[in-house]
Amino acid sequence: MNQLLKDFIDYLLIERGLSNHTIDAYTRDLTSYLTYMEKSAKTTNVNEINRMNIMNYLFLLKDSGKSAATIARHISSIRAFHLHLLRENITSNDPTLHIELPKKEKKLPKVLALAEVEALLNQPNGKKTFAQRDKAMLEILYATGLRVSEMVQLDVGNIHLTMGFVHCIGKGNKERIIPLGSLAKQAIETYIQGGRKELLKGKREEALFLNHHGKRLSRQGFWKILKLLAKEAKIEKELTPHTLRHSFATHLLENGADLRAVQEMLGxxxxxxxxxxxxVSKERLKDLYTAHHPRA
Structure with missing residues (x-):
């Protein structure tokens, strides 16, 4: 079954052209799934896997505390795998039929207050190389609502400072043009003229944001930086890599932005x-009312 998994991953990578991040998720989910089938369900042949085997695996995920969203992702991975086997005539039936996706819990995204955003964005300061880079990254995330994965994939050629916009390739290879605010433009220009040149050390690299080796910064690398800066800014809220994206959208809508325009910018x-x-805006408004109205 390991060879079948390898063939499926090759198909996703070569024929579907999925991102490395998505490929990693499929690989993790299906490795866990097939390991269960071999060790717990005592099934070493994909033709022997049945609906009950899969349901037992999903119950195991639920009992181990996995969220509805995580279980739904596992089901999608398993379903795609078995459909691929069916198309390739490796199996004659699809055991995932009639397995429904669990209802996802509707959780409102956590956002930062304006004062918290200011504290975070002001944390990397000074003329030091990494401070310039970190400042530019935070400013561009809050100014554009880019996903972290989209930000680290930016090349220098995607930034148009004179015109004041960033050209982004998002999910499904969809292109979008997002305006840059004046503070974001200033931070990026300072970084490109200063810190980035120092990180390059004379080498050639298209990536906009670089690590200490002068290579493209990874999502994981940015996440470590964000946690450190949030701690230094004394932000006690739980942060995720999407926090600035959520804050960008919420603050725009709170200040009267058109929903369709925000949809376009977020992709x-x-x-x-x-x-x-x-x-989120309504909940924040209700909290403000409760906290400050004398008869709330």
């Missing part, structure tokens, strides 16, 4: 995904 295919930020 959401469906406006219902963007509408969650209107709920």
């Amino acid at each position: 959401h295919a469906d406006i219902s995904t963007t509408q969650i930020y209107t709920h």
